[in-house]
Amino acid sequence: MTSYTIYHQAYVKLALHAAKYPHSRVNGVLLGKSTMSDAVDVIDAVPLLHHWTSLSPSMEIGLDLARNHAQTLGLSVVGYYQASERVDDTTLVPVGERVAEAVRKSFPQTVAFVVDGVKLAAGEPALIPYLPSGTSWRPAPLSAFSPSSNFKLQSTATPTRTLDLIRNSNLHYKLGDFDDHLEDVSIDWLKNVECKDDVPAV
Template sequence: MTSYTVAEPAYLKIFFHAAKHPHKPVNGVLLGTKSGSAVIIEDAVPLLHHWTSLSPMMEIGLDLAAQYAESVDMKLVGYYQASDRLDDTSLVPVGEKVAGKIRAGFSDAVAFVIDGEKLGTDEAALIPYVPTPSSSWRPYAGEPAPFSPNSTFKLASSDLPRRAVILVRDEHRHQKFGDFDDHLEDVSIDWLRNKACLPTPS
């Protein structure tokens, strides 16, 4: 069975994207590598916060993200989204389409929907979605539950959710974060790397 580990840069960027646009739907793609049956989700590239459809801007952003992933010896391994409502944790049809496109190039692709009600807590604010034989996507229902001990879904460090909250609340790191939408308005915003928002390694 394939396992998935979400590394610090990926989790923080997903969190910052949702925190910067709390009342808008946001989405992006996940970059990573696979070794044996283990997928390491190493990074995230944020796409849009104005999206409601599979627009030309989404397609361009996806292509650029895929090119960037290749340039750093990674590939697109998944998709993430957040709704504009805290209690909405469904993977929208557009999200299913994008996740399906990613899966066409990486058979173990996964999708995450941000759980708005867990964003400010010590728990991983991610709900994994996996493909079904009919090519639709459903929340992962295996045991143990995602991000619990011995789960096939894990965080690289268990304190990541708490650290993400501190970085937003105390250091306002999400204000240094930009997605493809932001880049289209200000080309100086480095939406592919977003290094400015990440804490420097100690």
């Protein structure tokens, strides 16, 4: 089974996206690379939309632009993430499954994550991984980020650090997604350089 390492920057950006629009469903893609045949590093996140209910033209355009951005960095789109407007909703919605499936066509080890809002607010690892199972996507069989899990964080201090960035630094207000860019083209949603953060010590 493939193992996945979630880098600090990827976790921070997707969490900031969820925190910026707590009353909307948000989504984005994850950039990374295979480090060997059974390991994937999830290095960065690109926030796509906070106005979405279907596979809209904005979704398709944003996904294509994210793919091109990944290629310029020598990376691939390796995953998908979403957060619900309800903090206790950790279901990968059908639209999310379709986007993840589209990503999987070019990256077979694709993973999808749903943000657990309750755990995010508690400073705990807040990602629920989904993997393909036949024609659908199912939650990973083992508890994610436990010692026996195939999912781990680059730094175990990332969840508490991210919560501090949201509550005390209000960094989520500086993040922009593709929807924001469509309203203000000066917003660099692909890089979000103002949201970069040093990797905390373990």
